[in-house]
Amino acid sequence: MVDMPPEPGVALDRDGCVLRIGLDRPQRRNALDTGAVRRIIDALEEASTDDTLRVVLIETRGPHFCSGADWVSSNTAGAARPRPGSVQRRTALQAHRLIQLVSEIQLPVVCAVRGYAAGLGFQLALAADFTVAAEDSTFWEPFLARGFSPDSGATWMLPRLVGVARAKELLLLGRRLSGAEAAAWGLIYQAVSDADLDKAAATLVETLGQAATVAVGLTKRLVNRGLELGLTEAMQDEAFALELASRTADFKEGLLAFKERRQPDFSGR
Structure with missing residues (x-):
C-alpha cells in the first residue's frame, strides 16, 4: 500500500488498484466541512483520469459513516456571515459537485456504512454504485427537522429509487431507516451484521477490482x-x-x- 499525504478529516490511501477514501472526523460523526468535501472532490477528479485505478471505496474511520455537511461549524455565533446567494453558489461547487462525481466517475464506487448516514452522508450512499451497510446503521434525512430544505440530490434520487410516497416519508416526516430496512426498500445493495461489514465490502471491492x-x-x-x-x-x-x-x-x-x-x-x- 502506498499512502497519500494525510488530510484532516479525510484519509486517502492507494491500495493497489483501489482508492480508499476514509471519512475520519469521529468527534463530529464525520460531518464534512468544506475542506473535507474539496479533498474528496480533488481525489475523485484525479482518480477519474488515473488508468491504474479500478475501484473507489468510501468508508468510515470511526463508529459513524457521515452525519452530513457540517452546517454547525459554519454557522456558529460570531462567524462572519456570507453575502446573500452564498449557499446556492457554493453548494453547486461543493456538496453537489461531490454527488455528481460519485455518480458520474467511470469507476465503480463502493460505500461501507456503519452508524449514521445522514443528509449528505445518506446521499453519498445513494449515489454510490454499491452500498453495503451494517444492519443496525441509521439512514436519515434531517433537513426539515433542522428547518431547511434538502440538497445534494436527495429530492432527485429518492423518488427514483423508492417512489414519491416513500421519498416524502423520508424527507418530510424524517423517517429513519435501519440498514436492514434500507436494503429491503432497495435503497442500498446489501445489509450485513456490523461484524461482517468490512469483509463484505472487501469482497465486493475485490470483485470489482478484477472486472473489465x-x-x-x-x-x-x-x-x-x-x-x-x-x-x-x-x-x-x-x-x-x-x-x-x-x-x-x-x-x-x-x-x-x-x-x-x-x-x-x-x-x-
Missing part, C-alpha cells in the same frame, strides 16, 4: 443516463459504448477466456 474496468464504467454511465432517455436514444448510447468496449484488451481476453472455458483475467484496459 472500461466496460464497467461505460455500463454505469449507460444505466445512469438511461433513466432520462427514451429507448431509441438509450440504444444509440449503447452502440457507442459497445464500440469503445470492443476495442479494449479486456474484450479480447473475455472472448479468449470464453473460448478456452476458463475465468477471464482482466487487466482493466
